[in-house]
Structures are given as C-alpha cells and as structure tokens.
Amino acid sequence: MPRKIVPRLRELNERMLVVVASRTFAGDMLKATYAYPGGEMDLLSSGLIFAGALDAPHARILLRLLLMTGASREVIARAFESAISTPDDVIIAGRK
Numbered sequence: 001m002p003r004k005i006v007p008r009l010r011e012l013n014e015r016m017l018v019v020v021a022s023r024t025f026a027g028d029m030l031k032a033t034y035a036y037p038g039g040e041m042d043l044l045s046s047g048l049i050f051a052g053a054l055d056a057p058h059a060r061i062l063l064r065l066l067l068m069t070g071a072s073r074e075v076i077a078r079a080f081e082s083a084i085s086t087p088d089d090v091i092i093a094g095r096k
Contacts, residue, residue: 003037010046017073019080021051021059049076052083059083 001009001020012018020043044050051059062083066076 001043006037006042006046009043009048013047017049017063017067017076019049019051019059019063019076021054021056024055049073049080052080054080054083 009018040050051062054062059080062079063076066079071079
C-alpha cells in the first residue's frame with residue numbers, strides 16, 4: 001500500500017469497515033512479512049480487515065452479504081480469515 005494513503009485508510013477505518021484485497025486473482029495475502037508503513041503488518045495492526053484468499057470482486061460480494069445480515073466487525077473479520085479462493089478448497093461432508 002502506498003505510504004501516503006495509509007493515514008487516510010486509518011481515518012476511514014475509524015468510521016467504517018475497511019477490507020483490503022489483493023489485485024491478483026489467486027492466493028492468500030501476506031500477514032507477517034512487511035512492517036514498513038503501508039505494509040501488511042502495519043495495516044493489520046491498524047485494524048484493517050484483509051480479504052484472505054479472495055480477490056477484490058469476491059471480497060466485495062462477501063462484505064455486502066455480511067453487511068446485509070447485520071454482521072458485526074468481529075464476525076466480518078472472521079469470515080474473511082476463513083475465506084477460500086477456489087472450489088477445489090471446499091470440503092463438503094468430509095470429501096474434497
């Protein structure tokens with residue numbers, strides 16, 4: 001994340017949920033690699049929610065559904081922590 005927009009993200013996060021998603025279309029976001037201002041450790045410590053393995057369009061859909069149900073910030077954060085990226089990752093009734 002560009003360093004100069006981090007203060008604005010923090011301001012927004014005080015008033016509303018901010019979910020950060022990767023621009024790539026696959027894979028989990030890093031959580032414990034970069035601590036510089038704007039790095040993922042800095043953003044997480046500011047309370048921003050990471051989209052996990054979801055890209056931005058899928059994260060937007062999940063967030064909208066959760067907001068429609070009245071989910072709390074905590075529930076939304078947990079939903080994104082457990083988000084999966086592909087149908088191959090889904091386990092139904094003990095089978096992949």
